[in-house]
Amino acid sequence: MTGGSHSKMDAAVRKEYLRIARRIHADAVELCEEAVRAMSSEIPEFSTVSDEFRVDLHHSLMVGTTKAATASIEGRRLTDADIASPRTFAAKIAQRGIPLEAYLKGFRIVQRVYWNAISSYALPSPATDRAVLMLSSELVRFTHLLSDYAAQGYLEYQSSTIAEDDRRRRDLAETLLAGKAVTGRPMVELARAHGITPDASIAVIVAVSVGSPPLGADELYVACAALGGIGGTDRRPLVAARHEEIMAFAAARPGADPRRLSEALTAATEELAEQGIRLAVGMSTITEGAADLPRAYAEARLALDLVGPGGGVTALPLLSPFRYLALRADPTAWHLVSPPVRELLETDRMRGGTLVDTIRAFADADLNLRAAAQELKVHHNTAQYRLQRIQERTGRNPRHIADLVELLTAIALFESR
Numbered sequence: 001m002t003g004g005s006h007s008k009m010d011a012a013v014r015k016e017y018l019r020i021a022r023r024i025h026a027d028a029v030e031l032c033e034e035a036v037r038a039m040s041s042e043i044p045e046f047s048t049v050s051d052e053f054r055v056d057l058h059h060s061l062m063v064g065t066t067k068a069a070t071a072s073i074e075g076r077r078l079t080d081a082d083i084a085s086p087r088t089f090a091a092k093i094a095q096r097g098i099p100l101e102a103y104l105k106g107f108r109i110v111q112r113v114y115w116n117a118i119s120s121y122a123l124p125s126p127a128t129d130r131a132v133l134m135l136s137s138e139l140v141r142f143t144h145l146l147s148d149y150a151a152q153g154y155l156e157y158q159s160s161t162i163a164e165d166d167r168r169r170r171d172l173a174e175t176l177l178a179g180k181a182v183t184g185r186p187m188v189e190l191a192r193a194h195g196i197t198p199d200a201s202i203a204v205i206v207a208v209s210v211g212s213p214p215l216g217a218d219e220l221y222v223a224c225a226a227l228g229g230i231g232g233t234d235r236r237p238l239v240a241a242r243h244e245e246i247m248a249f250a251a252a253r254p255g256a257d258p259r260r261l262s263e264a265l266t267a268a269t270e271e272l273a274e275q276g277i278r279l280a281v282g283m284s285t286i287t288e289g290a291a292d293l294p295r296a297y298a299e300a301r302l303a304l305d306l307v308g309p310g311g312g313v314t315a316l317p318l319l320s321p322f323r324y325l326a327l328r329a330d331p332t333a334w335h336l337v338s339p340p341v342r343e344l345l346e347t348d349r350m351r352g353g354t355l356v357d358t359i360r361a362f363a364d365a366d367l368n369l370r371a372a373a374q375e376l377k378v379h380h381n382t383a384q385y386r387l388q389r390i391q392e393r394t395g396r397n398p399r400h401i402a403d404l405v406e407l408l409t410a411i412a413l414f415e416s417r
Contacts, residue, residue: 012127013134018073020121020128020135025069027117032061035106035113042109045102053096060089061110068142072135078145090153094161100154104147111143166240172196173240173247179294195235195251196290203261203286203317204296205237205248206304207269210278210311214244219277226272230264246279249293252286258317266313273311280307283315302328326412334417337410340394345414358386359407362398 009017024031036058039046049057071078093103118135122128172187182191196202207227209215215223220241227248228239237250250261262283269279282304284296303314306327316324326333334342348355358376362383365371373383387398396403 009134010127010130012125013130016123016125016128016131017134020118020131021069021072023121024114024117025066025073028062028065028069031113031117032058032065035061035110038109038113039106043102043105045098046106049096053092056089056092064146065114072138078142088153090150091157093150094154094157100151103150103154107143107147107150110146111139114139169238169240170242172238173242173249176249176290176293177247177297179291182290191238191290193235194238194249195231196238196249198290199288200290201252201254201256201286201288202290202293202296203250203252203258204284204293204300205250205265205281206297206300207246207248207279207281208244208304210280210309215277220246222275223272223277223279226268227265230261230268247297256286258283258286258315262313262315262318265315269311269313278311280304280311281313282307283313283317285317322408323412326409327416329413329416334413337413338394338396341396341407341410342414344390344393345410349414355386355390356411358383359390359398359404359411362387363404363408367399367404 036054039057040049040054041047046057068078090103094100115136118132118139122132168186168190172182172190175182175187176191176196182188182196191197205227207223224239224241224246227246228236230248231237231250235251237248239246239248241247252258252261265281265283269281272279282300282302284299284303287293287296299316303316306314319327344355358372361372361375362369365375369383369387370380373380376383390407391397394407396407398404398407
């Protein structure tokens with residue numbers, strides 16, 4: 001059924017070939033109806049389609065069948081125009097959300113229906129056997145050709161739809177970052193679909209690739225999909241890629257603990273890292289309204305600057321003001337730390353960090369040495385001995401508030417280097 005010259009056929013074979021091809025052309029309506037019924041009963045995705053869709057499907061099959069049969073009768077090869085119908089109809093298939101594999105399975109059913117028809121038209125003669133063999137071979141080539149064209153049409157529509165969806169998400173993201181009101185029904189509906197309303201609580205997330213080369217198109221798609229699954233509500237975050245960064249706007253329930261969102265972000269980035277996609281991610285504090293998103297974006301960029309060279313997540317809501325200021329400090333702040341304190345921190349790190357742990361436990365216990373010792377799981381005298389060593393080596397007494405604050409500041413600066 002892909003057509004071909006009749007000149008090389010024996011007269012008897014050509015006669016049978018043409019008889020069967022004309023019979024297929026004449027019975028096209030019934031054969032296409034049988035194919036549609038079989039597809040509806042054997043492919044779950046086609047069982048629930050509307051009658052109108054089945055009419056369209058029947059029409060598409062009819063166009064392909066009659067043109068293929070006509071080409072066979074006329075002894076010519078099929079042209080692109082002859083088999084354009086499945087490619088066009090593939091857009092309707094994709095639009096309905098029917099998987100491509102289900103559509104392609106439909107062509108195998110069509111092939112079976114036509115094979116059975118060709119067999120039923122055969123007469124018991126060598127010429128007919130030869131004609132049936134030729135038509136069967138052409139049927140296989142025809143089905144493969146249709147499948148290829150249908151797959152191309154499906155994927156082209158899908159690609160154009162994805163590109164259009166990406167553009168709409170970028171436009172919405174740009175509107176939000178500009179602090180403008182979301183207007184127009186399509187954009188308002190898209191914003192609502194992601195939980196973005198004027199009074200919504202939203203965290204802004206910014207992610208960039210760590211190292212080089214930059215993410216390819218496939219890696220970018222995977223990264224966007226991963227960040228789209230970290231929502232703090234039943235609404236997926238709005239995710240958009242622009243320039244070399246990925247932005248996500250994650251709606252959160254009022255009063256929600258930002259730690260859960262941060263943990264979801266960390267899990268997503270770790271999973272991406274296992275796939276070779278390393279990201280640095282910054283997360284803002286949670287806004288109280290969409291109008292505050294420009295500020296939140298600036299916060300997310302600041303948080304991004306605090307991520308280490310190996311990537312990972314920095315979530316501003318989980319940082320204390322003290323820790324944030326230490327992370328943002330310039331190199332001069334570290335040079336202001338006295339040399340004895342710097343030396344203690346450096347040597348203590350090499351020895352396991354027991355003295356730093358003691359300073360922190362003592363501060364957390366509100367300068368209660370016994371409570372600090374219990375937290376450290378050491379004897380009271382051991383904790384007291386450590387404080388004495390710290391004072392002797394640094395000249396700073398952890399029991400004095402000013403000295404303790406200086407030590408804690410030095411620790412924060414040391415760990416932020």
